Amino acid sequence: MISKWLFSGALVLEAGSWASLWLDAPQVHQLLVFTFSHGFACLMLCAAVWLLLPARYRKPLPWSPLFIFSLAFFVPVIGTLGVVAAIFPALYLPRKRDKQAWQAVGIPSLPYRAQAQLHKPVFADGGLQDVLRHAPDPDQRLSALLATRRMPGKEAVPILKLALADPSDDVRLLAYSMLDKQESDINLHIQMALEQLVDVNSRTAGPVHSMLARWYWELAYLGLAQGSVLEHVLNQASEHAELGLAAGEGGELFLLAGRIALERGENERAEVLLRLAEENGMGSAQVLPFRAELAFEAGRYHEIPGLLASLPEKTRQRPPFAELVRSWNE
Known part of the structure; x- marks a missing residue:
């Protein structure tokens, strides 16, 4: 109106x-x-x-x-x-709409979509590190990182550290969170063991010291500690290993103490501890690889072929010993 x-x-x-x-x-x-x-x-x-x-x-x-x-x-x-x-x-004279040219139907039962097929495998022959270095797709690099969850920590940590330099924010953040989780878990075990150590006496402290030596060694072994932090971690691992041995612990702890001494460059101390590990029941398959490493660090290269040959046959046939035995016998 x-x-x-x-x-x-x-x-x-x-x-x-x-x-x-x-x-x-x-x-x-x-x-x-x-x-x-x-x-x-x-x-x-x-x-x-x-x-x-x-x-x-x-x-x-x-x-x-x-x-x-x-x-x-x-x-x-x-x-x-x-x-x-x-x-x-x-x-007052709008254009007429065309008739509906499509018909709505219900969703058919699965599967109703073709699955995407990759022309190339997710992980190249060169391994996960090559995927992180050369794969152009960030999703492919993320898949490579997620695959490290099924790998031993010693092999996974270098790959995660490589991913910290990735150009994609998502890849870097995932790698950092995975590394941080591993380190946080180990530090939590250390904190719990230190709390247990307060409530035990000198006679029953051996297992706790042994546990602390293993967890400190794990930080160094996985490469989660570097520089002065690595030196502190190795010192703590060595100290708790010595306290555990003094409290009566033996066997595996002798071997662990030998590996810690070898990592710190204390070759003479490492040799004594490795010999004590064998005398306390550790098998040759567990001790001989570290004796070979000790011989290499000490420059006694002539001993290495004999030590590798003394390994059990099954041990010499699996990696990485198969390549080492073949390399030192050539």
Whole structure:
């Protein structure tokens, strides 16, 4: 109803604006009357048209109504007629919609999608490190990181450290979180063992010292400690190993103490401990590889082939000893 009154008022004012041009009056007065009458007519027409527009065409304000007003005001007669001729057919004679060209159906039972097939395997022949270095797809590098969860820590940690330099934020964050979890788990075990150590006496402290030596050694062995932290960890591992041995622990602890001494460069001490490990029941398959490493560190290369040959047959046939035996016998 409001739009009808606005249209009617706009029509009367527009007609009056043109009639004013034939008044017996100075041209300035005619121009002023025409301008004001035409302007009010365009305002009323703009308001009427804007109210009839669908909601989505009324915005943005003020540009939508200003566009309609500009068309009507700056193009006299033709502009007003053009606005009416453009708006009313579109409002009252909308275009018919085409019939629905598709039919909705229910989701078929699985499987209803083809599984994506990779042209190349996720992990190349060179191993996970080559995937991290050369795979262009970040998802492929993430899969390589996730695969390290099934690997021994000694093999997984170097791969995770390599991923810390990856250009993808997701790969770096995942590698850091996996490394941090391993280190946090070991530190938690150390903290629990230290708390146990407070409640035991000198006679029953042997197993706790042995446990602490193993967990400190694990930090060094996995490569989670470096620099001065590594030196501190090895010192703690050696100290607790010595305290455990003094409390009566033996066997595996002799071997662990020998490995710690070997890592610290204490070759003479390592040799004594490895011999004591054999005398306390440790098998040759467990001790001989470290005796061979000790001979290498001490420069006694002539002893290495004989030590490797003394390994049990099954041990010599599996990696990494198979390659070592073949290399030293060539």
